[in-house]
Every structure is written in C-alpha cells, then in structure tokens.
Amino acid sequence: MLTDFIMKNISVILNIVLIIAVAILYFFQFSVQDTDTMATDIKYVRDTAMDGYAAEMSIVFINVDSLLEKYQLSIDLNDRMLKRKNKLSGELERKVKAFEQEYINFQEKYQRGGFLSQQSLEAEQQKLLQKDQELKQLEYDLTNQFVQEQQDLTIQLHDSISGFLKEFNNDRRYMFIMSHAFGGNLLYADESLDITDTIISALNKRYEYQKELEKDN
Secondary structure, eight states: OHHHHHHHHHHHHHHHHHHHHHHHHHHHHHHHHHHHHHHHHHHHHHHHHHHHHHHHTOEEEEEHHHHHHHOHHHHHHHHHHHHHHHHHHHHHHHHHHHHHHHHHHHHHHHHTTOOSSHHHHHHHHHHHHHHHHHHHHHHHHHHHHHHHHHHHHHHHHHHHHHHHHHHHTTTOOOSEEEEEOTTSSOOOOOGGGBOHHHHHHHHHHHHHHHHHHHHHO
C-alpha cells in the first residue's frame, strides 16, 4: 500500500515537472522569437529612417584641386593668363630697359661734360624723372589690368562649373555638393561620396562639344 502510494505520487510529481518543463521551453522559444522579431523590427525602422535621412540629406563632394587641374577649360584659361602675364611683363621689361639705357647715356654725357648749360642738364633730368613716373604708372596699370582679367576668367570658370552642377543635379538627387581642397574645412569624407572624376569627365565632354560648335559657327 505504501509503495503504491509513493509510486503514484512520484508519477504525479513527474507529470507536474514535465508540464513545467514544457511551459518553460514554450516560454523561451517564443521569447527568443519575440526578441528576434523585435530586433528585426528595430533594424527595419532604423534602416528605413536612415534611408529617408540619407535621401533628404544626400551629400557628395568634389576635390577642387583635382577639378582645376584636370578640367580642360581651367587648363586653357590658366595657359591664357600665363601668356597674358608674360606679354605684359615683357612689355614692361622692354620699357624699363629702354629707360635704364637712357639713364646710362645721361650719366655718360654728364661725366664727359656734354651738357652745354645748366638749363639743358636740368631739362634732361626732368625728362628722365617724368619717364620714371610714367613707368611706375604703367607698372601699376598693367598689374591692375592683369588682376582684373584674372578675376574675369575666374568668374567665367566658376560660372561654368556652378552652371553645370545645376544641370547635373536638376533631378535634385543631392542636397549638397561640397568642395574639398587641401587645408579646407572638410576634414574627412567617405570616398564613396567623391564625385570628382564623374564631374571632370562630364565637364570636359561638354567643353569639347561647345568648342566644336564654335568651330562650326
């Protein structure tokens, strides 16, 4: 009798333990599933939010140093300014050398007593002083002229690039197209955001096309 009672109770206890174990396994199984689902949901919400943020805040950059170095219009304008600078410098240098020779001639004439009177000496001195002032004014004018021409060409280059970027981004795929140069404000950017080569290639194609049109006209 006692044995039957003990065996019966053990069976009941085992059944209770089994039920508890099954309940625990069920709880953990669905808890893990819920946790995985929650993590997936969180990732989805985060990625969706980031995708929306990236779409709204899409930013790329252009390396200006490379652009100016490889954009053919920039190369042509730089060559034009270099030739212009050499021309203006050559013009000024010729006038300066001519003045220096006149001054040397004046010194030699003065040393050998070639001036017949003090009045002729002073007249020659005044003439040299006048030419010296004219040369200084010429240097000032040529410098200003060169600076102005350089500014005009810089504006032309800037308008060419900025105008193209408006066309390039007419679908508003980017909110910001930033410039990056050595020593500039942009300290770091992912290389995937660099569209320099794309812009240079497109700019050069457009520039060559425009040059062909000018030839035909």
